[in-house]
Amino acid sequence: MAADTELRELAPPAFTHAVPALLEVYAAAMRPPPAQLPGRAAVMGSHAAYPGFRSVVALNDEQPVGFAYAFHGRAGQWWHDVVTEGLRDRGRSRHVRRYLTDPLEIAEVHVHPDAQNRGIGRSLLHALCSGRPERTAVLSTRTGPSAARHLYRSCGFVEVLESFSFPGTPDQPFSIMAARLPLVGPGDRRSRDRSAWWPWTGSR
Numbered sequence: 001m002a003a004d005t006e007l008r009e010l011a012p013p014a015f016t017h018a019v020p021a022l023l024e025v026y027a028a029a030m031r032p033p034p035a036q037l038p039g040r041a042a043v044m045g046s047h048a049a050y051p052g053f054r055s056v057v058a059l060n061d062e063q064p065v066g067f068a069y070a071f072h073g074r075a076g077q078w079w080h081d082v083v084t085e086g087l088r089d090r091g092r093s094r095h096v097r098r099y100l101t102d103p104l105e106i107a108e109v110h111v112h113p114d115a116q117n118r119g120i121g122r123s124l125l126h127a128l129c130s131g132r133p134e135r136t137a138v139l140s141t142r143t144g145p146s147a148a149r150h151l152y153r154s155c156g157f158v159e160v161l162e163s164f165s166f167p168g169t170p171d172q173p174f175s176i177m178a179a180r181l182p183l184v185g186p187g188d189r190r191s192r193d194r195s196a197w198w199p200w201t202g203s204r
């Protein structure tokens with residue numbers, strides 16, 4: 001990761017405060033229909049209250065250029081329940097037992113297009129998962145080849161469900177991916193032989 005980029009953990013109140021700025025990164029990275037952004041902001045704000053919430057922000061000159069967040073997944077949460085049912089419907093209950101009994105649910109990982117392909121996404125992902133008590137990490141990503149999928153696979157994620165449609169978005173197939181924790185591979189592709197460094201400023 002570039003030397004002028006700093007990773008910082010934001011405790012839930014600081015994350016909630018930062019949602020408008022993080023939403024700009026999200027909008028640039030994902031290019032969603034603008035009408036979806038208020039709903040996304042509301043979801044992000046509500047996730048900050050979930051158990052085990054952790055967020056990590058990448059800053060250049062104090063400006064967010066990337067962010068990632070996750071929380072402890074459990075029954076009763078929308079994503080957890082929908083994916084559990086999807087796996088069971090396809091006869092993959094063993095994946096439910098293996099990956100969804102004690103998961104870190106990774107909700108968002110985004111880097112602004114101007115800052116992509118410099119190691120920030122990889123550093124964010126490793127920082128998010130570092131030292132977590134959960135056994136596994138789980139996430140969903142768009143089906144098909146992408147930088148995101150390449151990144152996740154290189155960290156040990158495997159596809160447990162392909163071409164999965166979430167309720168309300170039948171035309172957007174997703175892959176559900178899962179990994180054992182700790183993640184594999186280096187957290188910083190530009191300094192593979194050095195230990196990972198990042199300032200830890202928030203609380204869990």
Ligand SMILES: CC(C)(COP(=O)(O)OP(=O)(O)OC[C@H]1O[C@@H](n2cnc3c(N)ncnc32)[C@H](O)[C@@H]1OP(=O)(O)O)[C@@H](O)C(=O)NCCC(=O)NCCS
Pocket residue numbers: 029030109110111112115116117118119120121122123140141142146147148149150151154189
């Ligand atoms: C996915 C994403 C977070 C990765 O962040 P990043 O900072 O660009 O990624 P990194 O620089 O750490 O690179 C991670 C890997 O992806 C690869 N990669 C990054 N950008 C790429 C691109 N445009 N094309 C192909 N590969 C790319 C890198 O080569 C790297 O692999 P390597 O270490 O084997 O070389 C970022 O591309 C992004 O925000 N994409 C749009 C939003 C998105 O898809 N988010 C994920 C939703 S699940």
